[in-house]
Structures are given as C-alpha cells and as structure tokens.
Amino acid sequence: MAIVSDADLDDFAALAVDLACKDSCEILRDDSSDSDGAGGYQNITWPVVATVACLISDAGRQPTEPIIAAKLDGKTFQTIMLPRGTDVRESDRLRINGTTTYHIIDVSTETYEVLKPVFVWRE
Numbered sequence: 001m002a003i004v005s006d007a008d009l010d011d012f013a014a015l016a017v018d019l020a021c022k023d024s025c026e027i028l029r030d031d032s033s034d035s036d037g038a039g040g041y042q043n044i045t046w047p048v049v050a051t052v053a054c055l056i057s058d059a060g061r062q063p064t065e066p067i068i069a070a071k072l073d074g075k076t077f078q079t080i081m082l083p084r085g086t087d088v089r090e091s092d093r094l095r096i097n098g099t100t101t102y103h104i105i106d107v108s109t110e111t112y113e114v115l116k117p118v119f120v121w122r123e
Contacts, residue, residue, distance in 0.1 A: 003112075012114045013083060016114050017053050022055070023053070023097055024096070024098070025080065025082060025094050025095070026094070027051070028101070029047065029049045029093075031045070031047055049092075052082055055081040056096060058078055075122070076122050077119070078102070078121070079119055079120070081117055084114060085113075089107065090107055091104075100122055104119070104120050
C-alpha cells in the first residue's frame with residue numbers, strides 16, 4: 001500500500017503549481033539536425049513542444065567561470081521546477097518568460113514527485 005496515492009500527489013502538484021509556479025516555461029526540442037552547409041550538422045531550429053508554468057530557484061548553486069579553450073566561460077546554475085509529469089529531456093532547452101534560454105544538465109526523477117526539478121545552466 002502506497003503512503004501517498006497518485007490522486008493525492010496530483011492534488012498536491014496542482015496546489016504547488018497554483019501557489020508557486022508564476023513563470024512561463026517553453027520546452028524547446030530539436031526535431032532534427034540541420035545541415036550547416038559544410039558537411040556537418042548543428043541545431044538551428046528548436047520548436048516549442050509544450051508551455052507550462054514553472055518556478056526558478058538558485059538553490060544555493062554558485063556561478064562558475066570554467067576555462068574553456070583558454071577563455072573564461074561564465075555559467076549560472078539554477079533549478080527550475082516544472083509541474084508533475086512534465087515530459088522534459090536532457091537534450092531539450094527551456095525558455096523562461098519568452099526571453100532566457102537554459103541548457104538542461106539533469107532531469108530528476110523522484111518516487112513521490114510533486115514538482116519536477118530540472119537542473120540547468122545559462123550563459
């Protein structure tokens with residue numbers, strides 16, 4: 001017997017979205033690799049596959065400046081909380097409030113998920 005039923009989790013998730021998720025998140029998914037004209041491929045188009053409510057949190061993560069190819073590459077790490085059961089993949093991108101695009105590092109899966117935490121970075 002489960003401690004919390006799926007119906008209870010759905011109710012908690014709906015309440016959490018109503019109370020905390022005040023931003024809008026577009027989930028962008030590359031549907032194909034586009035030719036770069038020189039024999040290679042790159043992701044040019046990222047169509048929107050879903051728009052959901054979200055919550056952005058710094059979650060205590062510190063910005064870092066790793067050195068890549070002999071230059072500093074500043075990154076800000078954050079956690080974005082999405083509604084329970086949202087289809088999001090590590091290969092997706094998230095655009096918050098139509099402006100800032102985030103690259104996904106990890107999508108957490110939890111047994112008793114109320115909100116889905118997605119760990120991201122932005123440049």
